[in-house]
Amino acid sequence: ETGVTQSPTHLIKTRGQQVTLRCSSQSGHNTVSWYQQALGQGPQFIFQYYREEENGRGNFPPRFSGLQFPNYSSELNVNALELDDSALYLCASRTGGTGELFFGEGSRLTVL
């Protein structure tokens, strides 16, 4: 149990649609990051939020956007879905210090 919960666990969308994925983490975990894991690959860093501000971004286009709320919950939004966006989307949080990152169970997105 990592204290990080994600919803929904599975969803199917069609190309061109928009999707919002949600994440909540434990109180005190003030840093949240999102990763995309395609089949057979390692997770790829999308972006990180600290105290409701994006403070780092990976090599993902602007149609990937996010929010972090005062209660430490977070959202990942993806616009204009493409087939290659099909992946497991992972939310992770840390308390700082050691840098250990704990993942939620993930949201598996299928784009048809």
Place this chain on the structure above:
Amino acid sequence: QKEVEQNSGPLSVPEGAIASLNCTYSDRGSQSFFWYRQYSGKSPELIMSIYSNGDKEDGRFTAQLNKASQYVSLLIRDSQPSDSATYLCATLYTGTASKLTFGTGTRLQVTL
């Protein structure tokens, strides 16, 4: 060029044997190193972290780090069928954002 390299496997070891998983990384600025275990269809689970050169032991797991050679390894003693999973190596570079860079993972099969 991939920043974190792992042999994709599968690595097959008999039950009770030692499994040795290896990882090399290219970014000399990496400061922390992690091993995650990922069962099929599940999210990555942190099993070991290591921050300084040498060995770190936790139960049946030993992580080894050699920063000069840019090499990290994970040994699993007395391998069990329940250890069968994909093992992901990750490095942390703390800059503007604390971003984990993952390898593609090594699939371990423990045979009876």
